[in-house]
Amino acid sequence: EPVNKEMMKRRGVFPLRCTVQQYAWGKIGLDSEVAQLAAHDPAFQLQKDLPYAELWMGTHPKAPARILSPNNPDQLLGDWIDANLWALGDNVAKRFDKELPFLFKVLSVNKALSIQAHPTKEHAEGLHARDPEHYIDPNHKPEMALALTPFEGLCGFRPLKETAVFIKSVPELKVVIGGQLADELVATVESKSEKEAMAALKNCFTHLMHCPSDVVQTQLQELVSRLEDHPNDADLYERSLGSLLLRLNSQFSGDVGCFCIYFFNHITLQPGQAMFLGPNIPHAYLSGGTVCACNHLPVRFNADNCFRLHRVHGMQ
Numbered sequence: 001e002p003v004n005k006e007m008m009k010r011r012g013v014f015p016l017r018c019t020v021q022q023y024a025w026g027k028i029g030l031d032s033e034v035a036q037l038a039a040h041d042p043a044f045q046l047q048k049d050l051p052y053a054e055l056w057m058g059t060h061p062k063a064p065a066r067i068l069s070p071n072n073p074d075q076l077l078g079d080w081i082d083a084n085l086w087a088l089g090d091n092v093a094k095r096f097d098k099e100l101p102f103l104f105k106v107l108s109v110n111k112a113l114s115i116q117a118h119p120t121k122e123h124a125e126g127l128h129a130r131d132p133e134h135y136i137d138p139n140h141k142p143e144m145a146l147a148l149t150p151f152e153g154l155c156g157f158r159p160l161k162e163t164a165v166f167i168k169s170v171p172e173l174k175v176v177i178g179g180q181l182a183d184e185l186v187a188t189v190e191s192k193s194e195k196e197a198m199a200a201l202k203n204c205f206t207h208l209m210h211c212p213s214d215v216v217q218t219q220l221q222e223l224v225s226r227l228e229d230h231p232n233d234a235d236l237y238e239r240s241l242g243s244l245l246l247r248l249n250s251q252f253s254g255d256v257g258c259f260c261i262y263f264f265n266h267i268t269l270q271p272g273q274a275m276f277l278g279p280n281i282p283h284a285y286l287s288g289g290t291v292c293a294c295n296h297l298p299v300r301f302n303a304d305n306c307f308r309l310h311r312v313h314g315m316q
Contacts, residue, residue: 016077017041019056019063025111026053032108033148033289051110058103105292106148111251113285115154115260118143120279143277144293147269151288154264156281160197163204164189166262169239172219173262176211177204205263208256217254224249241266248286257284 020038030036032052038044056063059078067080081100085093092101118141119127128138145151157163164186167174174182185200227242237243241261248258264282267275269290277283 015068016057017043017066017068017074019065020044020052021054021056021063022051023053024051025109025113026051027108027110027289028052032110034106034108037106052108054108055106056103057105059100060103103294105294106289107145107285107292108289109151109285109287112248112257112287115257115264115282115284117280117282118277123279140279141294142279144274145269145277145285145290146274146293147271148289148291149271151269151290152286153267153269153275153283154261154286155267155275155277155283156265157201157263158265160185160189160201163201163263166240170223170262172223173259175219176208176216176256176259178207181207201263208259208263211256213254213256216256216259220249220254220258260284 018038018041020034026032026034028051029046029048030039034055035046035052037055038052039046057065059065059076059081065077066074067077068074069080072080078100081087082098085098088096088098088100095101121140124135124140125138127135145153167177167182167186181200181204185197185204188197188200191197223240224246227236227240227246230236244261244266245258248261249255252258264284269275269288
């Protein structure tokens with residue numbers, strides 16, 4: 001029997017039993033905000049030496065939550081909603097075809113995630129049609145991340161003038177994006193031709209992502225060695241984002257993604273601050289705890305859909 005509507009209104013909130021995802025990039029044991037939350041469930045068994053990366057709260061078939069209500073102590077949240085559509089509200093139920101129209105995730109990030117971007121609705125449909133095995137959902141994935149702890153990420157391309165400054169001050173960067181292309185970007189930024197500058201940016205970033213791995217590794221090692229040889233050179237570290245570069249390289253040595261810090265905005269959110277990740281915005285989460293709300297219009301927006309520019313685990 002479904003929960004009585006009036007009783008539900010009086011009770012207000014029922015607990016959920018949520019699925020934990022133990023991806024390798026998660027924080028370990030009780031250092032993880034995910035594990036700390038999951039530990040409130042008596043059925044959860046903590047393994048202190050394993051990562052706890054994500055806690056999913058929603059009806060996504062990959063990791064559906066269960067609702068712990070008096071009449072149904074262990075029922076799939078999606079099944080409960082089907083039997084209690086009033087809980088969605090008439091407008092939401094009608095607009096989203098009787099589906100819960102969002103997926104909440106708690107993330108606890110210890111190591112950098114892949115650089116990725118979420119497709120538009122049209123692009124997602126095309127990717128799914130061409131390659132449903134890898135793109136399992138035809139929906140897009142706009143996302144909001146709300147920091148629970150100091151939370152660090154890369155999001156969107158920097159102002160072009162900032163990348164131009166890095167090209168001038170980090171010679172290894174100029175090598176991996178191509179000397180001529182780098183000079184063209186600097187020149188177009190200085191000429192204030194936005195159309196030409198955007199084209200130059202596209203050429204530089206494309207060249208970086210296709211740069212031979214041996215060239216990337218050699219130049220990255222030269223930059224790392226230069227930083228390690230001058231640990232007290234504050235100007236060098238500031239001009240090259242040295243501390244961030246060394247940290248990412250320590251996690252994924254020789255990875256081309258380390259050079260992306262010179263192209264993307266480096267953002268640190270304080271608890272309660274948030275950032276929005278729209279379609280086609282490249283981003284990567286680097287460290288900290290956050291609540292993410294994902295949506296997928298117009299059919300349902302609790303899918304798990306993205307395409308990766310680069311896998312920081314060494315796969316492109």
